[in-house]
Amino acid sequence: MEQDKRGRMPSLLHASARGRNRMQLILVVSYIFLFVLGLIIGSFLNVCIYRIPRGVSVASGRSVCPGCGSMIHGYDNIPVLSYLLLRGKCRSCGARISPRYPLVELLTAGCFLLCGVRYGISIETVLFCAFSAVLVAVAFIDIDTQEIPDRFHFIILGLGIAALFLVPEVGWISRLVGAACISVPMLVIALATDGFGIGDVKLMAVSGFLLGWKNIVFAALAGAVLAAVCALVLIALKRKTKKDKIAFGPYLAIALFTAALFGDTIVSAYLSLFSL
Numbered sequence: 001m002e003q004d005k006r007g008r009m010p011s012l013l014h015a016s017a018r019g020r021n022r023m024q025l026i027l028v029v030s031y032i033f034l035f036v037l038g039l040i041i042g043s044f045l046n047v048c049i050y051r052i053p054r055g056v057s058v059a060s061g062r063s064v065c066p067g068c069g070s071m072i073h074g075y076d077n078i079p080v081l082s083y084l085l086l087r088g089k090c091r092s093c094g095a096r097i098s099p100r101y102p103l104v105e106l107l108t109a110g111c112f113l114l115c116g117v118r119y120g121i122s123i124e125t126v127l128f129c130a131f132s133a134v135l136v137a138v139a140f141i142d143i144d145t146q147e148i149p150d151r152f153h154f155i156i157l158g159l160g161i162a163a164l165f166l167v168p169e170v171g172w173i174s175r176l177v178g179a180a181c182i183s184v185p186m187l188v189i190a191l192a193t194d195g196f197g198i199g200d201v202k203l204m205a206v207s208g209f210l211l212g213w214k215n216i217v218f219a220a221l222a223g224a225v226l227a228a229v230c231a232l233v234l235i236a237l238k239r240k241t242k243k244d245k246i247a248f249g250p251y252l253a254i255a256l257f258t259a260a261l262f263g264d265t266i267v268s269a270y271l272s273l274f275s276l
């Protein structure tokens with residue numbers, strides 16, 4: 001554990017052994033907290049991913065088994081654990097429960113943990129945990145429906161406005177340029193062809209405002225490369241043909257999450273290759 005670039009935790013370097021141990025204990029406890037919180041939020045995201053495209057409120061009513069319609073009890077709704085205990089089957093009818101449910105929970109927990117490891121106990125961790133939760137929902141809803149509901153764009157815009165005040169290191173000019181520099185060219189391409197949907201354009205606009213221009217440029221390049229590589233692999237494996245529409249959202253989500261955590265580091269390393 002050492003001091004990071006922004007000078008966080010400098011006291012750690014000079015702290016006594018006992019103080020250092022206590023600090024490490026606090027960090028470990030906060031990592032466990034973030035992981036468990038991620039599992040719980042991931043469980044809620046499963047509800048969102050299932051209900052929002054069907055126009056059902058996420059706040060009302062207990063979850064029911066899609067197979068038999070019986071209500072799922074609280075003790076059968078513990079993230080990951082219930083899936084393992086029930087061996088992936090409904091307690092009432094024995095219908096198979098998709099492994100996607102525990103996967104979404106573990107994925108969200110993993111994202112929260114990574115945010116904690118990267119940003120420590122800080123406001124960035126809170127903002128980017130929320131951002132990653134939105135990205136998980138966006139990715140899976142886009143896979144299911146090829147659409148990104150507008151409410152997720154508004155949540156990211158809200159996070160961006162909060163960040164404007166809470167993370168002033170990224171200036172408002174960088175945020176405004178970030179909101180436009182990828183989304184405007186994308187909008188032109190989206191209107192001229194149907195390479196990607198308007199939902200993707202809005203996602204990059206609000207994420208650009210949250211992350212700033214350098215990170216959103218990185219995210220756009222990384223997302224495009226990732227999508228192209230995956231499309232080639234899927235076509236080579238004959239799982240898709242050239243004519244199939246492939247949802248772009250999941251690739252953008254992965255790229256945006258990477259940019260939120262490591263964009264600065266990667267862009268600086270890349271620019272230093274040219275001594276910029």
Ligand SMILES: [Zn+2]
Pocket residue numbers: 065066067068069070090091092093094095
């Ligand atoms: Zn059932």
